[in-house]
Amino acid sequence: MSSEEKVSQLVDSEALSTRLTAELGPAETYEIERFPGGHSNETLFVAWNGHDLVLRRPPPGETAKNAHDVLREYHVMDALGGTDVRVPSTVLACADHSVIGSEFYIMESIKGPVLRNDEIERFSSADARRAIAEELIDRLVEIHSVDVEAVGLTDFGRPDGFLTRQVSRWREQFDWAREITAEEREIPSLKPVREWLDQNIPESSPSTLVHGDYKLDNVIFEPNGSPEIAAIVDWEMSTLGDPLTDLSWLLTYWQDADDDDCAIPELIPTFTRQEGYPTKAALVNRYEQATGTTFEHDRFYRALAIYKLAGICEMFYRRYLKGNSDNPMYPKMRQRVPTMVDWALRIIEGEDPL
Structure with missing residues (x-):
């Protein structure tokens, strides 16, 4: 077409x-x-x-x-x-x-670079790479600091039981996709991941506005100068809920130099492995210092984020099988989704710590 x-x-x-x-x-x-x-x-x-x-x-x-x-x-x-x-x-x-x-x-429209598959030349210094990471965390802290009552968003979500509903919602989304995709292949790790998430839901952190899809390629940088975020986009999954779900989602899309091979290179950039980019642990530390919130239960939050991403990608695969998309990435989800669910299981089992 x-x-x-x-x-x-x-x-x-x-x-x-x-x-x-x-x-x-x-x-x-x-x-x-x-x-x-x-x-x-x-x-x-x-x-x-x-x-x-x-x-x-x-x-x-x-x-x-x-x-x-x-x-x-x-x-x-x-x-x-x-x-x-x-x-x-x-x-x-x-x-x-x-x-x-x-x-x-x-x-x-906001004009400026988006870092999707690679960095741009003016962001390739150690100082710029550190600034990119700091901007991402600092802007996320601003989102989580919004006075939702003052901006009229008190009815924008249901914070009580948020994590329980997240686990349930992404099971439902996965199941909807599996109505079609299950005929194509099995996902062996899916059952143990689901069972562990069901049994290990922590108490939510205090509720804030959450973006729901906060990552590098959903921010637009200023067109000139040092890295500064001009706009944050793609708010379709925003709500009121646990801010640590935003932090863990960002970590899913951040690669350390010593990480295993990327489970889904079509979506997760690998240029953050380069010298100068802070580690995932450093991102967490900056967030904790800015908010006073401790990233407890990180295995749960990180596994849930990957389970969510795998569910989204399984929906991509369903759309491909139903003929509703010509995106060349979608058929690759046949292999990528099981690999992502395996990744979530490794985190659950303590084999992929921060």
């Missing part, structure tokens, strides 16, 4: 033009381009009469319950607009499926 065909599958350009005209006024220039790098919600760049915009919508085809909630993403970013948390400015949200075929929202 060509890029033009993919865009037309995702957006009714004429209907979107009508909606944008009503919101922003008429435009002499109007272009839509799909961002090919996403693996969850669809992202499209929209040029509208000098405005550089980003449109976010769910992927086409059947999706798991509670997944791909783009209007939730809009809601939290809109609420955070007046805080220290660095988010793009929101433009509009639309729940009317008759416009482009699904709900969607639009925000202002």
Whole structure:
């Protein structure tokens, strides 16, 4: 499928033009381009009469319950607009499926580098590498410091029983994917990982706003100068809950120099193995010092993060098997997901400490 065909599958350009005209006024220039790098919600760049915009919508085809909630993403970013948390400015949200075929929202585009598969040249010094890690932790601390009552997010989640629901939710998401994928191959470590998580749920840390998908390629750095985060994006899984789930998710996407081979190199960058990048333990230490929170029960939090990532990737594999995506990464999940679940089991068994 060509890029033009993919865009037309995702957006009714004429209907979107009508909606944008009503919101922003008429435009002499109007272009839509799909961002090919996403693996969850669809992202499209929209040029509208000098405005550089980003449109976010769910992927086409059947999706798991509670997944791909783009209007939730809009809601939290809109609420955070007046805080220290660095988010793009929101433009509009639309729940009317008759416009482009699904709900969607639009925000202002933020220009700057995203570190996905490799670092950029101006970030290759030891000082810059340390600054990248410090920025990630310091901006995460800002998220966890938000006064949710002041920004109107007190009803944004249910903190009580958060970890229990997380374990249950990702079992359900996994099971939804396995309705199709189980016919293709087994995942031997899945049962012992699930049983251990069920039996070892700790008491949650005090509730905060959590991002839900906080990692290197969900932040945009300033276009010039030393590493400084300009914006944090991809808030679709944000809620009120245990902040240590955000920290453990970030650690999942961070490689130390002496780590084993990466379980899923398509998603987890390996350039943080290079000299100058702090270790995962150093990231935890900076977070603990900034918040006064101790990263207790790290085996549980880290195993849950990997179980969650494996569940997301199993949903990718289901979408591939159902013919709902042409993403070349998705068929690789046949092998990658069992490897990730094995990784979670190694953490549980103490074979992969911080």
